[in-house]
Amino acid sequence: MAKQLYLIDGDENHAEALKTYIGRRQYDVICVSTFDSAKRLLDKNFPDIILADPFISEEMVSCLESVKKNDPRVQIIIFSQKDKLDTAMDIFGSSAIHYLELPLNSKALDLALTAACIIISMNKKVSQYSQKLVDFQNEQNLLNQLFEEVPCYISVQDRNLRITAANKKFKYHFGNQIGGYCFEIYKHRTSQCHECPVVATFQDGKSHSTEEIVTSKFGKQYNVLTRTAPIRNEKGEITQVMEMSTNITQIRQLQDHLVSLGLMLGSMSHGVKGMLTALDGGIYQLETGLAKKDDDRVFKASEQIKTMADKIKNMVLEILYYAKSRELQYEEMTVAALARNVVSNVKPMAEKHGVNLDIAIPETLGNIDVDPKWMEASLVNFLENAVDACVSDRDNKDHCIKFQVSKNSKNQICFTISDNGIGMDTETKNKMFTLFFTSKGSQGTGLGLFIAHRVIKYHGGIVDVESEQGKGSQFCICLPFQKPDSTKNVEFPVVFPRVNG
Amino acid sequence: MKKKILVIDDDLNIRDYLVSLFNDNGYEAYIAGDVKEGIKEANKIKPDLITLDIEMPGEWGPRFYRQLSQDPKLKNIPVIVISGLSGHQYAVVKAVASLTKPFDRNELLKIVKETLN
Numbered sequence: 091m092a093k094q095l096y097l098i099d100g101d102e103n104h105a106e107a108l109k110t111y112i113g114r115r116q117y118d119v120i121c122v123s124t125f126d127s128a129k130r131l132l133d134k135n136f137p138d139i140i141l142a143d144p145f146i147s148e149e150m151v152s153c154l155e156s157v158k159k160n161d162p163r164v165q166i167i168i169f170s171q172k173d174k175l176d177t178a179m180d181i182f183g184s185s186a187i188h189y190l191e192l193p194l195n196s197k198a199l200d201l202a203l204t205a206a207c208i209i210i211s212m213n214k215k216v217s218q219y220s221q222k223l224v225d226f227q228n229e230q231n232l233l234n235q236l237f238e239e240v241p242c243y244i245s246v247q248d249r250n251l252r253i254t255a256a257n258k259k260f261k262y263h264f265g266n267q268i269g270g271y272c273f274e275i276y277k278h279r280t281s282q283c284h285e286c287p288v289v290a291t292f293q294d295g296k297s298h299s300t301e302e303i304v305t306s307k308f309g310k311q312y313n314v315l316t317r318t319a320p321i322r323n324e325k326g327e328i329t330q331v332m333e334m335s336t337n338i339t340q341i342r343q344l345q346d347h348l349v350s351l352g353l354m355l356g357s358m359s360h361g362v363k364g365m366l367t368a369l370d371g372g373i374y375q376l377e378t379g380l381a382k383k384d385d386d387r388v389f390k391a392s393e394q395i396k397t398m399a400d401k402i403k404n405m406v407l408e409i410l411y412y413a414k415s416r417e418l419q420y421e422e423m424t425v426a427a428l429a430r431n432v433v434s435n436v437k438p439m440a441e442k443h444g445v446n447l448d449i450a451i452p453e454t455l456g457n458i459d460v461d462p463k464w465m466e467a468s469l470v471n472f473l474e475n476a477v478d479a480c481v482s483d484r485d486n487k488d489h490c491i492k493f494q495v496s497k498n499s500k501n502q503i504c505f506t507i508s509d510n511g512i513g514m515d516t517e518t519k520n521k522m523f524t525l526f527f528t529s530k531g532s533q534g535t536g537l538g539l540f541i542a543h544r545v546i547k548y549h550g551g552i553v554d555v556e557s558e559q560g561k562g563s564q565f566c567i568c569l570p571f572q573k574p575d576s577t578k579n580v581e582f583p584v585v586f587p588r589v590n591g
Numbered sequence: 592m593k594k595k596i597l598v599i600d601d602d603l604n605i606r607d608y609l610v611s612l613f614n615d616n617g618y619e620a621y622i623a624g625d626v627k628e629g630i631k632e633a634n635k636i637k638p639d640l641i642t643l644d645i646e647m648p649g650e651w652g653p654r655f656y657r658q659l660s661q662d663p664k665l666k667n668i669p670v671i672v673i674s675g676l677s678g679h680q681y682a683v684v685k686a687v688a689s690l691t692k693p694f695d696r697n698e699l700l701k702i703v704k705e706t707l708n
Binding site for chain 1: 602604605607609611612649650675691692694696
């Protein structure tokens with residue numbers, strides 16, 4: 091597009107000659123010879139270039155100064171008599187790009203116009219870049235805002251699994267540890283996780299999804315659903331991987347309730363089947379007793395039917411009761427009897443796997459208030475886990491579990507279970523009481539220790555754990571002798587301990 | 592001579608039921624309440640058939656079957672599993688039949704008859 095040029099020259103003939111000359115060089119030239127006509131023109135519109143003799147009137151100087159001030163993009167070329175050129179330079183300085191002396195030299199004029207065109211085109215480019223920069227910054231701000239405010243934990247990791255960036259929610263829950271290892275920050279582990287979705291994405295460039303249990307800087311465990319995405323450089327190489335984790339703890343808690351309900355029904359169905367068989371047996375005895383006129387059989391059968399009907403009624407009531415909430419059924423029993431019952435439950439399993447049991451149960455520890463059904467199931471669970479820890483240990487040593495019962499300085503009963511099995515890493519130790527966490531792969535449900543721990547907690551007790559990977563673990567379960575006050579009307583997991591039969 | 596059936600179940604009511612059922616149908620029924628007793632009785636009476644519960648206190652049914660199958664004098668005795676445990680059909684794979692509690696008594700008698708003939 092042709093550039094617009096205003097020619098301001100007091101000499102009309104000279105102006106016409108110049109207009110013809112410049113017009114041939116593809117400029118749209120508008121020519122004015124008085125200040126008034128120049129002022130009217132400039133009030134309407136600013137051209138690309140002004141070629142002017144500023145001394146055609148006194149006001150012309152300030153008029154040109156004001157044009158430059160209002161729009162710095164306008165390029166001004168000054169021409170005047172030789173004796174006034176110095177004054178013009180003093181007035182305009184670098185506001186004008188060229189100062190030409192009358193009579194005008196055509197070459198000098200061409201150079202001045204070319205220079206003006208170059209500056210105009212550069213200005214245009216700079217202006218375009220500036221606009222792009224503003225757009226880019228706006229976009230970056232928007233993305234940054236999304237990254238920071240999205241309601242998920244987001245981290246970006248390099249090939250060494252070090253975190254290079256993290257969003258606000260991640261930093262709040264896991265700390266501002268840019269540069270730290272993901273597994274250390276997210277899981278408090280000392281080594282890479284077994285199945286890492288970030289590593290998988292680095293390998294195949296695809297998005298991977300896993301469900302994890304992570305530990306916040308406050309020591310709280312969250313169930314999270316994790317998804318990864320590759321971040322590539324301009325050559326298409328994966329340089330980093332983004333990991334986005336959604337907190338699904340609440341969903342898992344709801345599932346916990348449903349699973350517990352399912353487990354309860356599963357364990358109950360076994361008992362129900364036995365009762366129905368016995369009821370069926372009663373009916374058979376009754377029918378055959380009547381047919382044979384065997385009064386003794388009829389009497390026995392009716393007693394059996396009544397007993398079974400009562401048992402079924404009680405079980406249905408229990409289902410309804412357990413499905414809501416349950417209070418612990420405290421009974422006073424000797425500590426030694428409780429411990430012996432627990433041992434007799436675990437002994438066959440330990441013998442089967444060739445694990446020695448070293449038992450120390452003093453008879454002199456007195457009585458304790460517990461819900462025997464739940465407490466036995468809980469302690470059995472801890473001992474069975476110790477057997478599992480020995481079985482999983484591939485070290486060819488003699489495996490042994492020590493089960494000791496003693497009284498501590500706080501007047502509590504302590505059941506100490508020590509094994510020389512596989513031991514636990516920090517992650518397993520941190521999370522072993524979390525629902526659905528298991529270190530046993532498909533062999534575990536992640537329910538056993540969760541429930542066992544709850545039972546101890548609701549009895550007012552605590553579980554202290556020490557463990558070293560490869561060497562073994564020690565669980566110290568301390569219980570008060572008396573029933574604590576706080577256990578009234580506690581919500582209890584809806585799961586039955588295993589019932590034989 | 593009547594065929595002998597050994598009933599191994601920890602539930603007294605179910606034991607009584609099975610004993611009456613078998614005795615009423617021309618068999619001679621014997622009982623055992625757990626695995627240990629079951630092995631003892633099996634050695635003593637040499638039954639023609641055994642009905643076996645899976646989940647019992649102490650040792651459980653499959654262990655009884657292992658011990659039975661390792662004894663040359665007892666290993667050929669057919670075993671019918673009767674259990675309320677889900678998946679019990681996989682617990683003793685060589686059992687002649689696996690019935691779920693509560694079972695159909697006619698079906699049980701039919702299997703017993705076919706096995707003993």
